Amino acid sequence: GAVVSQHPSRVICKSGTSVKIECRSLDFQATTMFWYRQFPKQSLMLMATSNEGSKATYEQGVEKDKFLINHASLTLSTLTVTSAHPEDSSFYICSARDPWSSYNSPLHFGNGTRLTVT
Amino acid sequence: KQEVTQIPAALSVPEGENLVLNCSFTDSAIYNLQWFRQDPGKGLTSLLLIQSSQREQTSGRLNASLDKSSGRSTLYIAASQPGDSATYLCAVYNFNKFYFGSGTKLNVKP
Numbered sequence: 001g002a003v004v005s006q007h008p009s010r011v012i013c014k015s016g017t018s019v020k021i022e023c024r025s026l027d028f029q030a031t032t033m034f035w036y037r038q039f040p041k042q043s044l045m046l047m048a049t050s051n052e053g054s055k056a057t058y059e060q061g062v063e064k065d066k067f068l069i070n071h072a073s074l075t076l077s078t079l080t081v082t083s084a085h086p087e088d089s090s091f092y093i094c095s096a097r098d099p100w101s102s103y104n105s106p107l108h109f110g111n112g113t114r115l116t117v118t
Numbered sequence: 119k120q121e122v123t124q125i126p127a128a129l130s131v132p133e134g135e136n137l138v139l140n141c142s143f144t145d146s147a148i149y150n151l152q153w154f155r156q157d158p159g160k161g162l163t164s165l166l167l168i169q170s171s172q173r174e175q176t177s178g179r180l181n182a183s184l185d186k187s188s189g190r191s192t193l194y195i196a197a198s199q200p201g202d203s204a205t206y207l208c209a210v211y212n213f214n215k216f217y218f219g220s221g222t223k224l225n226v227k228p
Contacts, residue, residue: 043221044218049215095216107216109164110161111160114159
């Protein structure tokens with residue numbers, strides 16, 4: 001079945017630095033990928049929709065200059081957290097769906113990235 | 119705006135028990151509803167997807183139902199096992215987005 005790979009699974013960085021998270025679709029070409037953030041004991045919050053070859057669509061309240069999304073190919077989307085702050089510490093998850101499937105095909109998720117900013 | 123609620127937030131049962139997890143949503147104009155499992159520190163694994171025209175889906179010991187008009191779905195787990203311990207999330211798809219509930223944390227005691 002469809003598989004989405006996310007890397008790294010864990011990252012620790014210092015305040016002020018930038019961190020890049022990769023999301024790859026392994027056996028299908030994803031024209032659209034979704035980036036979520038999950039706080040402890042809370043649900044997933046959609047941050048942005050990543051579109052191959054065009055600008056990402058950000059949800060209200062998400063700083064586009066802080067969370068840079070690049071979807072340069074049909075199998076790779078990246079999320080870069082710039083000038084990281086301790087408040088950015090969270091669990092980030094990407095997802096994708098085979099575009100050749102209908103709306104009624106399952107959404108597949110990566111295993112997430114635990115970001116800790118010290 | 120769509121809102122998804124899951125009850126209970128946590129559930130602890132002895133092994134072998136049958137159980138029901140609940141999910142409700144405020145806007146019935148959905149394309150589909152999907153149940154996921156999330157293990158601690160991990161991503162989400164899709165369990166079942168119910169299309170808006172369907173009433174239920176089954177996979178092994180899992181059965182999910184959908185009542186779109188009332189905005190409700192249930193996930194039934196038969197003969198629960200300790201390996202079923204995880205957080206279960208439901209998500210509805212409409213307005214080109216997925217809306218997630220906050221999950222039910224299930225603990226199945228041996």
